[in-house]
Amino acid sequence: MRVCQRSGLFSGVAALACATVLLEIALTRIHGALFGQPHAFVTLALSLVGAGLGGALLYVAPSLVRPPALFARMAALSALASGATLAAIILVAQRGPASVSAPGSLPWLALVYAACTVPFALSGLALAAAIRHAAAEMPRLYLLDLVGGSLGGLAAAAALRAGAPRAALAAAIFFAVAGVFFFLGSRREGEQRAPGGLVATFVLGSVVLLAGDVGAPWLRLAGLRRTTPDRTELEAWSERSLITVDRPRAGAAMLRIDGVAASPILDAKATPPPQPEDIAYALHRDQGPTLVVGAGGGRDVRAALKAGQKDVVAVESDGGVVALMRGKYAEFSGRLYDKPEVHLELGDARSFARRTPLLFRNIVIPSPETAEAAATGALALSESRLATVEGLGDFLARLLPEGTLVVSRPEGDLERLLALTAAALRRAGAAEPKDHLFACSAAQRTALLARRTPLAREDIDALRRHCRRHKLAEAFAPDRPQTPTRARLAAAADARAAAPDATSDLTPPTDDRPFFSYAVPPRRLPAVLVDWKALRAEHTGLFALSALLAVASVLFAIAALLPRLAARAGRVLRRGAAAASATDAAAPATDAAAPATDAAAPPRARALAFFAAIGAGFALVELAVFRHALLLLDLPSHELPAALVILLVSAGLGGLLTARVAPSAAAGASARVAEALAAAAALGAVGLVPLARWSLGLASIPRALLAVVLLAAFGLLAGSLVPLGVKLVAAAAPALLPLCWALSALAGAAAMALGALCAMNLGYSALLLGAGLTYLLAAATVPPAAAGAGALGDAERERGWRDERDGAAAGAPPAGEAAGERPDVPEAAPIA
Structure with a gap:
């Protein structure tokens, strides 16, 4: 069977996104049951951290995934993501729970998070490669990526009833299916063939493991928090949580939800x-x-x-x-x-x-x-x-x-x-x-x-x-x-x-700041954060947020420094080559190349700042808008997948609407959209909480329609910024695209932690104001359109693609790519 590269690329990216969202939701449920609710929130950021790592790796080592081995490497990465998913879920399930405050628990938790990040990093690397080498197809690619993610949300709603571990096994199957699509796309003449045996191994292996668990369950969580395995009579997964029931004692069977809530069932x-x-x-x-x-x-x-x-x-x-x-x-x-x-x-x-x-x-x-959950800050x-x-x-x-x-x-x-x-x-x-x-x-x-x-x-x-x-x-x-x-x-x-001297926050919670179980006064927050021992024992929610913020911030800083490090390494290499040359003509050429890098630095910095701002802004607004949309939707146990589908599909459609925007007009359009989002965030800070409270008195259908309007409006606007930014960067410095993608994802992960801290201490209105400022920063840092952008025709784009492919086949990297600079030849989609 042979498919055109366009179909293989689009189908593979959609399957990757589906697997990513399904795995993210499954791990959220598993970590919530094993480690506590704060870890469920942190797990939501793993996909962003993984995407950032994948993009940064591709920027540093572009030869990992480039033509003519593009589809072959993407197929291999998808298959390896399937294997990494299987390994991570088996590791987590068999090892059992851990408490943050327990001695020696941090290395184990770090290992768990590292193992669970690997599948996201591999899929993020494949997706970054698709964006890098198919920038001209970005509006459609972005739409299919988000539609695939929405399908992953729907799949999670169905799969979680069978158990979160089985949902993770289903995610491994979708990763392997993505590898099949990329494998089929690699069968074009001139392309390196994908490792069909590797792809087939993980397709069959993941299917067999899931079928085996259905027939004879073998993948069960080794132990649950605050329960004794020999006392557990029943384990049942719902769309929201893991429900366990203890064996009846003294006329009562204790029903527990994720180990933090308990309610007796009386005889x-x-x-x-x-x-x-x-x-x-x-x-x-x-x-x-x-x-x-x-x-x-x-x-x-x-x-x-x-x-x-x-x-x-x-x-x-x-x-x-x-x-x-x-x-x-x-x-x-x-x-x-x-x-x-x-x-x-x-x-x-x-x-x-x-x-x-x-x-x-x-x-x-x-x-x-439970009293233990309240005492340790697990519900903060x-x-x-x-x-x-x-x-x-x-x-x-x-x-x-x-x-x-x-x-x-x-x-x-x-x-x-x-x-x-x-x-x-x-x-x-x-x-x-x-x-x-x-x-x-x-x-x-x-x-x-x-x-x-x-x-x-x-x-x-x-x-x-x-x-x-x-x-x-x-x-x-x-x-x-x-x-x-x-x-x-x-x-x-x-x-x-x-x-005034209370050690706990006694101010009444409001709908704008609905965190009753979070009781750290803002004036004591710095002291609590630096008290490492008390933070682990009494404020596990804050500990999880602090760890996420620290890791994401460090990774973001390292990624942001990569262009400078790459440029310095490039200058050292060029000087070495000049010193080894016996001719005098080579030295002036090397000296003439250096100013080009310096001149490109300001536009490059603006591009990176723009993508970081839209990544952080999307995460901040999503925290507030998504939360209020869940309140509006009257769909017990199904509001999360419903809201996810609406948001992702509308964001994909917003990206598709940018297909007709010329690169020369993309800068102005990006600035206008970012400014509109800033204004919308400011309006939301004033009216979103009263709107949600007012809507509680409405019937189900009007409330659902209001949720659709709210999510779709935000999705259409925010979803258009990424394709517009890709247009601008692809026309000026396409080799920078993976790093832009990485900074956007890592900034989003850090913003999730900062946004949660802001909402807990100041409220969602302050969070939305912060998001508005972030989008204003995005509007101020829109990268300029490249000179002559929009004048490149289809024939020139295809010729540029062939030139780079031929050069890569001969072993020569595109000009400037090793140092993170703009190649001499513009690049378009490697599809036919």
């Missing part, structure tokens, strides 16, 4: 033991209706039924949990979710609260996170849309006047929970929020009760009797705040003023 005959959140029924007894947010294993639903509630609405956002409760554990739990008194809602709880016309007498928001990067001033306000609005809202958290979070609930009550019209609050605790958990109307004396007495009867410790009451700090937090409008 149908068991009586729910008292918990602090049961205080919700101390005032109203059997009067309802009741809303339970985050039903999980159903313990709080059972507690409501035990209290005599006849109308219980349970909201659960994870479809995998619902499937288990209505499947394997339906009989064990007494078909809890199918009882006539229980009405199950699958979806986002805040959206449900905004849309439902019901008013509730009791609303219970339990916190399933996790957003909590419920524990914000606006979120609690939405639930307070769904209460009857005498109704109560109960929120539970780990015991150490009580002060911040007090400040948060007081702020929500104050926004709801309460003059003295402290008169509306009561809290009790037990077993390292605290439940805070809030009522829209003040608690009367008899209400407080009833709550105290409930605490004494169930052996709960009173933690706060209007007349007994327990500590002066709690009294001030419940009464003051400014949490910082109420506790």
